[in-house]
Amino acid sequence: MISINDLSYSFDPQRKYSVLSELSMKVKHGEFVSVIGPSGCGKSTLFKIIAGLSEPTNGDIIWQEASSTATTRLGNIAYMPQQDLLLPWRTVLDNCLLPWEVTQNRSKAETISMIREMLERFGLAEVEQAYPNELSGGMRQRIAFLRTLVTGAELMLLDEPFGALDAITKREMHKWLTGLWDGLAKTVLFITHDLEEAILLSDRIYLMSGSQSKAPMQEFIVDLPRPRHSAMNYDPRFLKLREDLERRLYDTHTS
Numbered sequence: 001m002i003s004i005n006d007l008s009y010s011f012d013p014q015r016k017y018s019v020l021s022e023l024s025m026k027v028k029h030g031e032f033v034s035v036i037g038p039s040g041c042g043k044s045t046l047f048k049i050i051a052g053l054s055e056p057t058n059g060d061i062i063w064q065e066a067s068s069t070a071t072t073r074l075g076n077i078a079y080m081p082q083q084d085l086l087l088p089w090r091t092v093l094d095n096c097l098l099p100w101e102v103t104q105n106r107s108k109a110e111t112i113s114m115i116r117e118m119l120e121r122f123g124l125a126e127v128e129q130a131y132p133n134e135l136s137g138g139m140r141q142r143i144a145f146l147r148t149l150v151t152g153a154e155l156m157l158l159d160e161p162f163g164a165l166d167a168i169t170k171r172e173m174h175k176w177l178t179g180l181w182d183g184l185a186k187t188v189l190f191i192t193h194d195l196e197e198a199i200l201l202s203d204r205i206y207l208m209s210g211s212q213s214k215a216p217m218q219e220f221i222v223d224l225p226r227p228r229h230s231a232m233n234y235d236p237r238f239l240k241l242r243e244d245l246e247r248r249l250y251d252t253h254t255s
């Protein structure tokens with residue numbers, strides 16, 4: 001689906017300090033891949049480059065089997081930032097229509113009917129005419145996720161979508177997303193600081209070191225069957241991986 005090769009990025013025009021340095025990773029069709037790493041190591045910067053909002057300083061992004069530029073990716077890869085960014089003056093339905101207003105890629109009636117089906121499936125049919133301030137945090141995140149799906153893009157970049165939710169709502173969101181995942185036929189790249197969330201949701205996890213002296217990326221395979229459920233948190237494979245990730249994450253902090 002996407003392959004990132006030796007990617008580097010610097011905010012500094014003199015390029016003295018690189019936020020990302022020779023970083024490589026791959027995501028296959030239909031995979032759920034999480035990116036974890038210490039705060040400030042460049043996870044959101046990486047997502048902005050993949051989404052086409054910034055051009056890398058060096059390196060190549062192979063997307064849809066060809067070398068790509070920011071312009072070819074922009075608007076074709078769905079990006080859900082940390083805040084839900086729902087427009088407060090628009091109803092749920094009108095917020096979900098936003099991606100269609102930009103692309104106009106099918107008829108409005110067809111899009112509304114597709115959104116209504118998704119609202120039904122997401123358990124949100126009754127709030128179609130509600131405004132964002134009338135919804136709970138979990139509902140707002142579900143609407144923002146639905147709006148990201150409406151773009152129709154196969155690759156979705158989700159930047160800490162559950163980071164601001166309380167522990168119980170977050171757990172409900174995990175249950176909801178793992179239940180939904182098998183029928184979605186999407187490819188997801190997901191940023192999180194929550195190791196349990198990363199293990200429960202992902203097929204693979206990349207740990208970004210953010211350090212010039214360490215390997216920029218370490219890969220971990222999550223060897224747990226699907227469908228996933230929260231009781232897997234006690235599976236010995238889950239516990240072993242959690243311990244391993246925690247240790248490696250701590251190592252990157254203390255390097």
Ligand SMILES: Nc1ncnc2c1ncn2[C@@H]1O[C@H](COP(=O)(O)OP(=O)(O)OP(=O)(O)O)[C@@H](O)[C@H]1O
Nearest residue numbers: 011012019037038039040041042043044045046193
């Ligand atoms: N527009 C900018 N100009 C200059 N430096 C920036 C800019 N945006 C981010 N940075 C710096 O780049 C580094 C990486 O930031 P980024 O937000 O990508 O990290 P992150 O890993 O996503 O962090 P967190 O986990 O805390 O969200 C940080 O040191 C940050 O201060």
